[in-house]
Amino acid sequence: MEADLHIHTTASGHGYSTIKENVEAASEKGLKTIAITDHGLRMPGAPHWYHFTNLISLPRVMQGVEVLRGVEANILDSEGNIDMPNAVISEYLDIVLAGFHDGTGYTGTTMEENTKAMVAAIKNPHVHIITHPGNPKFPVDLETVVRAAKDCNKALELNNSSFKVRPGSFPVCSQIAKLAKKYNILVSINSDAHICYNVGENAKAVALASKEGIRKNQIINSSSSEISEYLNWHKQQSKLVYKKAQ
DSSP, rough: OOOOEOOOGGGGSOOOOOOOHHHHHHHHHOOOOEEEEEEEETTTOOOOOOHHGGGSSSOEEEETEEEEEEEEEEEOSOOOOBSSSSSHHHOOOOOOEEEETTTSOOOOOOOHHHHHHHHHHHOOOOOOOOOTTTOSSSSSHHHHHHHHHHHHOOEEEEEHHHHHSSSTTTHHHHHHHHHHHHTTTTTEEEEEEESGGGOOOHHHHHHHHTTTOGGGGGGGGSSSHHHHHHHHHHHHHHHHHHHOOO
């Protein structure tokens, strides 16, 4: 992987490294691109939205590493709403991840409700990647989710941290990987690092993808150029959606 697109800092409240420390770790490991994706506004301990607008103060390249400005937003409901203002996303952020988290206001409890909410988030034109969809605390109909990702050209994440911090994730992630191969959908393999030492650490998720036959051209962060093409394509799609809404 040339990039890690899911990295947290001290701004998330339960992260333990600064942007600078994460960049240094990425540079040492030979990564070309990282995304700073602190938690969205509803997460306990999350930063104020000023944090996200002030990401414009970051250099685009630090120590030879391209730094994308992003967020890991929270899925709020079955209507595709996330906890980040559209104006902030449109004007200040390069990449938007979205997923389920406890304590953020999401009230779904059944597989049907979770599936409806995740599919709605996939259809949200601002969202690029669905984070840790294999989290067993929020079960979804995996085939329905994968088909929605296919239809919307969105990426589902294989989250390396899930195998440690989300017990029971591995068999669900294995099924996601199998379906990703079957439907030829895009995936993103990320560390979900909350400390600099874990930046770029994704060996277990890479091994799973390889085992299930996911091809390199399905993995959006296999190269920095793939990420750029993917984000630019979605930027153009968002503009079309905005024009239709006017």
